[in-house]
Amino acid sequence: MSLRQALKEAKYILAANDIRDAALESELLLRHLLGISRVQLYLDLDDPLVREQGEAYRRLIERRTAGQPSAYITGRREFYGLEFTVDSRVLIPRPESELLVEEAIRLAGGLDAAPIIADIGTGSGAIAICLAIKLPQAIIYASDISAAALEVAAANCRRHRVAGRIRLLSGDLLTPLPQPVDIIVANLPYVGRAEAAANGFEPSLALDGGPGGTDEIERLCHQAAGKLRPGSVLLLEIGQGQDEDITSLVRGLLPGSVVAVTPDLAGIPRVVSAVLPAVHTTPCG
C-alpha cells in the first residue's frame, strides 16, 4: 500500500468516527509515525508503506478514533509558534490562550523594563515560556498545584532553554509566590464540573472549575490584591458567558482598576484584564 492509499483509508475511518479535520489528522499521525515534514510527505506520497508501518499507523488511527487527542498521541502541540511537549499530565494548550500571551506582552510594554510576571496554573508551561522568550528582561514565576504538570513544565523550560529564567513553584494559586508581582496571568480551570467529567482524557484538575466553572478564578481574584504591586496587571482567561460575573467581582476586589474584556478570534469574551491604579486605593465602608 502507498502512503497515498494509507492516508485515504485513514481519512475515511476518522471521518466515519466523527473526527473533525480528518484529512489533517490522518496526515499529522502519518508524519509522526514516519518522522517526516509535511513537504516530505507530499514528495513521498507514492512510496510504499511497509507492513510494520501500516500496522503501526492503523494502531495510531485506532487510538484517535477511541477519542485520544492527537497531541497526546504525538506528544507535542504548537502554541504561539513554538512546539511544546505534552502528555496526559497537562492540558493541551489551546489557540485561544495565545490571547493571554499577547495581552501580557502588550501590557508589559507600559511597565518596568524588567517586570515580574506570574503564570498561575502553568500546566505545560506554554504561557510562561512564551513570555520568557518574548520578554527577555522579565523575571518569571510559573506555578501549579499539580506536581505532575510541573514535571512537564520543567521539561519544556529545558527544551526552550529558559530553565534559568523561570522559577517553577508548587502550590495553591498565589500562595507560593514569594513577592508581589507586576503581571499575574492565569488560565485556570473554567469548565463546569459535569462538562469537565465528560472530557475523559485531559486532567480534571486542569478543567474542573467547580459546579459553575468559576471557583478557581474567583478564589484567585480574592487573593490577587495581596500579590499585585501598584500599577500592576491581572489577566484572566475565562469561559463563554463568565465575563459579567468575573468583571464585577474584579471591580469590587480591585477598586480603581481599569477592567476590560477582550474577545477571542471567534468573538467570545475570553480575557478579563484589570490594570490597577499606580497607588492602591481602599474600598469605602
Ligand SMILES: C[S@@+](CC[C@H](N)C(=O)[O-])C[C@H]1O[C@@H](n2cnc3c(N)ncnc32)[C@H](O)[C@@H]1O
Ligand atoms: C486550564 S489548565 C491551563 C494550563 C496552561 N496554563 C495552558 O494554558 O495550557 C489549568 C492549570 O491550572 C492548574 N490548577 C488547577 N487548580 C489550581 C490551583 N488551585 N492552584 C494552582 N494551579 C491550579 C491545573 O493543574 C492546570 O495545570
